[in-house]
Amino acid sequence: MSSEHSLDAEGKLERIRRLGRSPWVFHVNTGGCNGCDIEIIDTLTPYFDAERFGIKRVSSPKHADILLVTGPVTRQSAATLRNAVDATPDPKLVVAIGSCACGGGIFHDSFTVIGGVDKTVPVDVYVPGCPPKPEALIHGLLLGLGKVEQKVSMRKGSDEAEHTL
Numbered sequence: 148m149s150s151e152h153s154l155d156a157e158g159k160l161e162r163i164r165r166l167g168r169s170p171w172v173f174h175v176n177t178g179g180c181n182g183c184d185i186e187i188i189d190t191l192t193p194y195f196d197a198e199r200f201g202i203k204r205v206s207s208p209k210h211a212d213i214l215l216v217t218g219p220v221t222r223q224s225a226a227t228l229r230n231a232v233d234a235t236p237d238p239k240l241v242v243a244i245g246s247c248a249c250g251g252g253i254f255h256d257s258f259t260v261i262g263g264v265d266k267t268v269p270v271d272v273y274v275p276g277c278p279p280k281p282e283a284l285i286h287g288l289l290l291g292l293g294k295v296e297q298k299v300s301m302r303k304g305s306d307e308a309e310h311t312l
């Protein structure tokens with residue numbers, strides 16, 4: 148396991164901020180149905196155009212800052228995932244994309260599946276959905292890079308206030 152994962156979340160974020168250049172992503176499918184992969188392609192190609200944020204796909208984890216992982220982790224793919232994480236230079240982010248990567252999804256009880264990505268390697272950002280929309284993928288990436296804050300609304304409180312009016 149790389150030393151990067153011993154850093155706390157704030158320390159890792161600070162190091163990513165100090166990159167001073169565009170973050171590059173590498174995509175790993177550990178056993179999904181390809182639905183999430185199609186959404187990643189849509190996110191990185193001109194229609195949703197994640198490159199406007201400097202996010203660019205590369206063909207080797209050795210060149211990447213962020214790993215995008217889709218699918219549940221199968222017993223056969225676990226070693227490949229560990230190798231990809233170890234090959235990615237520090238600082239790095241691991242983003243679990245889709246319900247399968249977040250927790251096993253519809254494959255969670257298969258005998259071939261270990262579980263979500265965090266059962267094999269530490270995960271920094273979870274983007275749920277089956278599959279998640281490109282907007283959710285971009286939001287998750289920007290959250291991981293510290294470029295947007297997560298907003299949690301006090302919906303329950305507002306609803307209660309409306310009902311008392």
Ligand code: SF4
Binds near residue numbers: 182
């Ligand atoms: S989350 Fe849904 S779309 Fe993505 S790999 Fe799993 S089953 Fe396929």
